[in-house]
Amino acid sequence: GRISCTSLQAAMRRAGQNPTDIEVLDIINRIDDDTGYLDFQEFCYIMQDLNKDLDMETGYKETFRVFSKDEEGCIPAEEIKFVLMHLPGKITYKEIDEMINTVDKNQDGKISYSEFRVMLGAIPLLIPDLNRALDRDMGLVDRDRMEKGEKEKDMLINL
Numbered sequence: 001g002r003i004s005c006t007s008l009q010a011a012m013r014r015a016g017q018n019p020t021d022i023e024v025l026d027i028i029n030r031i032d033d034d035t036g037y038l039d040f041q042e043f044c045y046i047m048q049d050l051n052k053d054l055d056m057e058t059g060y061k062e063t064f065r066v067f068s069k070d071e072e073g074c075i076p077a078e079e080i081k082f083v084l085m086h087l088p089g090k091i092t093y094k095e096i097d098e099m100i101n102t103v104d105k106n107q108d109g110k111i112s113y114s115e116f117r118v119m120l121g122a123i124p125l126l127i128p129d130l131n132r133a134l135d136r137d138m139g140l141v142d143r144d145r146m147e148k149g150e151k152e153k154d155m156l157i158n159l
Contacts, residue, residue, distance in 0.1 A: 002037040015047055056122070064116050074110035 003011050009024045019027070031042050038046075067075045067083070077100045084096050103119040104111060111119065118124050 001040050003040075003043055005032055005036050005038065008038060008043075011043065012047070012050075017047070017050055019050075060117050060120060060122060061113070063120070064113050068113075070110075072110070074108075074112050075116065077104060077109045077111060080111055 005028045008028065009019060009021070012019050012024070027046055028038075031038055031046065064075070067079060070076065080100060081093075081096050084091055084099075085093075099119065100111070101107075103115045105115060114124065
């Protein structure tokens, strides 16, 4: 069978995905051979590719939950050190400290979910700086400066 490019988003939603219009256009631009249709094999390729990313994210979350026991949803750096020292293979304290210092962006001695993903090789997740927005709403930031068009910076998600 074939799926028209205009029906791709609906077909993907029926298959369990929820792509945005932009994501669908990107997929069409990568796959379509100017016929205006995708064959079933191309559709399966698209869905497999999307599910691969989803499966990796699920794996990151499940692994993080194994180690995250505190109420803040973080893993203490000391626990990461302990686990890494007891894995097979030779890894030094210095290498472990370098790894933790590299991923612990806020240097709080705890590894957040976002930092953990990066440690496992994932691409960092970015969202607008929620702390600044909260500070502004609570009156902790000079509103005049904010109103003059100062752009909010991006930061890593801390789950």
